[in-house]
Amino acid sequence: MRGPVYRGIHLLRGDLGGxxxxxxxxxGVTNASIRSSLETLLDRPVAQCRALVIPTAQWGHPMCGPTSVQGLVAAGDRSKHLSGLGWASVGVLELTALSTIDPQRWVSWVREADVLLVDGGDATYLCHWxxxxxxxxxxxxxxxxxxxxxSAGSMVMTPRIGNRFVEWPSASDDRTLGVVDFAIFPHLDAFPTNTLAHAERWAAEVGVPAYAIDEETAIRVVDGAVEVVSEGTWQRFEA
Structure with missing residues (x-):
């Protein structure tokens, strides 16, 4: 589908509902429609909000590393659709370090943030951490x-990601948090291996309702209500 918005109601499941x-x-926030949706969720302009960037998923993917993480957290092309949107403040929250820190310290950092910016990489690694x-x-x-x-920062909220997206060798399977009841196939048509035909085969494997979304599309979920916000191309698959 191109352009139109889809609205539907889905039951959230798992231990993180609500x-x-x-x-x-x-x-990321690649166009005016997605940015407007973001500011509606925030209930105020980006420039008045405090953000924490979570790069953790990158460490679980073989194509990511220090350079890609640097491009997210510092000024550069990778930051312009996420950490470089003009936030009032931006900090970094590295999940692999939190178990060594007193929760009384880091929990307050999270509670004081208006938004968590969660980058891609491997969703099973991110789920673990x-x-x-x-x-x-x-x-x-x-x-x-x-x-x-x-990407993986979105997929981690789904029930499973499909074996084709598991890159972390220690992952026991493709299951993730299951906050929402649908799966996500990202980067539609961005790579030769991410065509709609690939997405259709993937959707048949995951066995739950699913969306294939391109770089100009977002899925907004609030209180169980699902809305697709897009200036690009996306496709919904039934289970």
Whole structure:
């Protein structure tokens, strides 16, 4: 589909239902429609909001590393659709470090943030560290916080990601947090292996309702209501 917005109601499931407001993207805040949706979720302009960037998923993917993380957290092309949107403040929250830090310190950092900017990489690795760090358990107490996911940062909220997207060797399977009841195929038509035909085969494997989304599309989820915001191309697949 191109352009039109889809609105539907889906039951959230898993142990994190009723959690943060979700803006699940493939490539970040890439156009005016997605930015407007973000500011509606925030209930004020980006320039008045405090952000925390979570780069953790990158460490679980073989194509990511210090350079890609630097491009996210510092000024550069990778930051312009996420950390470089003009936030009042931007900090970095590395989940792999949190288990070594007194929760009385880091929990306050998260609670004081208006938005969590969660980058891509490997969603199973991110899922592991969200649980291990305690962030997953904290999310249900943050109903006013906005979660902006990019690629794996969005996929981690789904029930499963499909074996084709698992890159972390220690992953036991493709299951993730299951906050929403649908799966996400990101980067539609961005790579030769991410065509609609590939997405259709992937959707048949995951066995749950699913969306294939391109870089100009986001899925907004608030209180169980799902809305696709797009200036690009996307496709919904039934289970």
């Amino acid at each position: 959690t943060v407001k979700l803006l699940l993207t493939s490539g 969200m649980r291990e760090s305690g962030l997953a358990a904290l999310l249900p107490s943050l109903p006013d916080t906005v979660w902006v996911g990019v």
